[in-house]
Amino acid sequence: MSEKERRHEIDLDQIKLALQKRERRFLRPLIDELHPYDVGQIFFQLTGVYRSHFLGMLNAEEIAELLQEMETEEQQEILANLSLEKTSRVLNRMSSDDAADLFGEMEESNVQTLLKSMERDEADKVRALLHYPEDTAGGKMTLEYVSVYDTYTVEEVIQYLRREAPTAETVYYVYVIDADDRLVGVVSLRELLIAQPDTPITEIMFERIIAVPVDMDQEEVATMMERYDFLAIPVVDDEKRLLGIITVDDVIDVLIEEAQEDIAKLSAVSQTEMDILTHPFASARRRIPWLLLLLLIGMGTASILSAFEATIDKVAALAFFMPMIAGMTGNTGTQSLALVIRGLASGQITRDRYWQILRQEGVVGVIIGVVCSLLIIGIVTLLMGNPYLGLVVGGSMLLTLIVGTLAGTVIPLILHLLKVDPTVASGPLITTLNDVFSLLIYFGFATLFIQYLI
Structure with missing residues (x-):
């Protein structure tokens, strides 16, 4: 055990002892720091x-601050140790x-009681906040802000700020805001501090305001704030x-939540399954629909192999390279998919750049295909x-490889064009589709030139 861990354990034991003795x-000095x-x-x-005793040492303000740092499940666990x-x-x-946000995860009866x-x-x-969907600007906003009327002077704003801060x-x-509560300007704390006290607030406020509508999606809000570096x-x-x-x-x-959601979709699992420790049956229930879809698509691979059974019987060596062809196609498709998803999420790929990214990935597919195909021609010729x-x-x-690269590019772009989340074009789905494409091309080629292979 390290010295740091030993000190931590001793501190926890001292806390337990202090709780037993109500010291x-x-x-208090520890909690305050x-x-x-x-x-x-x-x-x-x-x-x-010990938990109940520990919470008894905290006042309502401290517990409120504590709850705001916790996840929903942890918040509810803390509230369970408190009286109504x-x-x-709190x-x-x-x-x-x-x-x-806390009430949004609770039973309606409990919400009304609280x-x-x-x-x-x-x-x-x-x-008022519960009225808005949780994934919109209205669901994410807070009502604890400072606003003043456009008739105020700098001195009046500072005095008001001292009271409301x-x-x-x-x-x-x-x-x-104006008399009708319409937003007409914004002023930073820095501008207030350097302005003369009798200056009207309208003279120093910034009138070209960047604001978001109440129904804007939370991901778009996050993009806006990232773009303008707002606090x-x-x-x-x-x-x-x-x-x-x-x-x-x-x-x-929001950014963390959206990233976890995209990772979940790219992995063909549900968002809730990103919580690692879940009930096995619940986890399996969420995965099965995706896996059944992939299974049905995979049946296309079995049908292709059955259709080309005669070709395989005549040239058994074709089967040796089947996993390599399918694997390489799936890999290059997944690479293109990751690139496009990242570009769409960051805003680098817009509708006017669709053809640009298609041309780029098409050329990339050709270059990769030429290099890999020349290499494999030499290896197969030497080995066989x-x-x-x-x-x-x-x-x-x-x-x-060209088809796989284009598939990994085109599918998410089409979904984005149709206003469908492109992350549903998950890695497993692209890989499965590319398996079908690759084997169809591979055995089609072999059948076409079968007379040269026998």
């Missing part, structure tokens, strides 16, 4: 009654968007009224002593 004098995430790690290393009265106090101190126990203003904020999610931007972005309705803001920490969560067999295998590989 707040030992625990730790980040909420680290406090959460201590909580989950404790067991049984303390739970309501929820009143959570930011509205985090509370809405909403009734909360302060009316806080409950109304959460209800403790409850705001971020104070780096102050949003300026927060305002959310507006159809009439440009300010509804809330989305902060960069929520966008990071039959140059015609080498030409058939090499010629087949040239065509299959």
Whole structure:
């Protein structure tokens, strides 16, 4: 055991001892110095009654901060150790968007019970956010922001900011609205600090505002914030009224969530299965539909082999190179698929660049095909002593690599054009389809030139 781990174990034992003796004098300085995430790690290393005692040492504000650093399952586990009265106090101190995210994963009856126990203003904020789909800008925004009217001076804004800052999610931007609550400008904290106190806010605010509609998809919001390097972005309705803001920490969560979702689709498993430890039957149930689809497509491979049985009987050596042809085609298709998916996700591939990426990957397929086919022609000729067999295998590989590369490029582009998530063109699907294409080309070539192979 390392010295660091030994100190960590001793500290945990001391925490348990302090909890047994109810020694707040030992625990309070420790809790005050730790980040909420680290406090959460201590909580989950404790067991049984120690957890309840530990939460008893935390006030509602600290538990609220702790919950905001946890995943949904961990949040619910912490709430299970609290009374309803303390739970309501904790929820009143959570930011509205985090509370809405938590409620979105709970049973409706429990949600209504907790909403009734909360302060009316806080409950109304959460209800307003629950109205929006969770994967939209409205579902990700928070209502804790600072906005001022366009009649304010810099001094009035700073005074107002001092009052509102403790409850705001971020104070780096102050949003300026008119009498109808329409967003007319934004000013940074830096601009406020360097401006003269009697300056009207309209003179220093930035009027070319980048805002997102309330129904915009969360992935598009993340792209916008990445493009402009914002710490927060305002959310507006159809009439440009300010509804809330989305902060960069929520966008990071979106990027992680979308990346996990894309990886899941590319692997032909469901999003929930990216949680490694799941029930075996639940995991199998989610995989079976995809595997059955791939199985049906794979039956095409068996049909091809059956159709070319006579060719294989005449030249048994053809079977030696069948796995290589299929494998190489699947590999090059998967490479192109990964490149296109990445380009679409990053915005580098747009509709006006479809033909450019098709030409690029087509040329890449030709180059790869020529290099690999020349190499395999030489190897097969030397090993089998039959140059015609080498030409058939090499010629087949040239065509299959070109087809595989184009298939891995065209399929996600078509899906994107049809407004279907291109990640559904998963690696296993592309590989299975390319198996069918490659074997059809390979044995078609062999049958066409069978007289030279016998």
